[in-house]
Amino acid sequence: MSQKDNSISLQTAQDWTSEWRSVESTYNKHNECNGFLIPADDLQAVLNEMKNQSRGEKKVRAYLGVDPSTNKEKLIIVATQPENQNDGSIIYRDMIDGYNGLQTGGKLYDFTLPDPPASDPSSPLNN
Numbered sequence: 001m002s003q004k005d006n007s008i009s010l011q012t013a014q015d016w017t018s019e020w021r022s023v024e025s026t027y028n029k030h031n032e033c034n035g036f037l038i039p040a041d042d043l044q045a046v047l048n049e050m051k052n053q054s055r056g057e058k059k060v061r062a063y064l065g066v067d068p069s070t071n072k073e074k075l076i077i078v079a080t081q082p083e084n085q086n087d088g089s090i091i092y093r094d095m096i097d098g099y100n101g102l103q104t105g106g107k108l109y110d111f112t113l114p115d116p117p118a119s120d121p122s123s124p125l126n127n
Helices: 010-024 040-048
Strands: 033-036 060-067 073-084 090-094 114-115
Touching: 040 073, 073 114
Parallel strands: none
Antiparallel strands: 033 114, 060 073, 073 090
């Protein structure tokens, strides 16, 4: 992993995505979901929720889900904010308005399309 920008090599990405499909996900034994197509404007909206944070690293959290009405995979993304713990560690709390007493205006974003059908069939990560 690159220390500068947290990027990983194509081979590492292929290894990880292959692992998700073949070993770790029993869900994928019955359903095909290799990734998600995420509109950049929507991703920017979740990043904007953290623009005024002055402490800690800015991080988002992603949850996997399935909409039972459509049986389509969902990637739910939420902004987080760091919270120092008594032992010196940091927990990144989900910025969901009303959760844990937070009045952040934070939203949960479901703006993804599962891959497939929103896929790039020639991508080396879909092999």
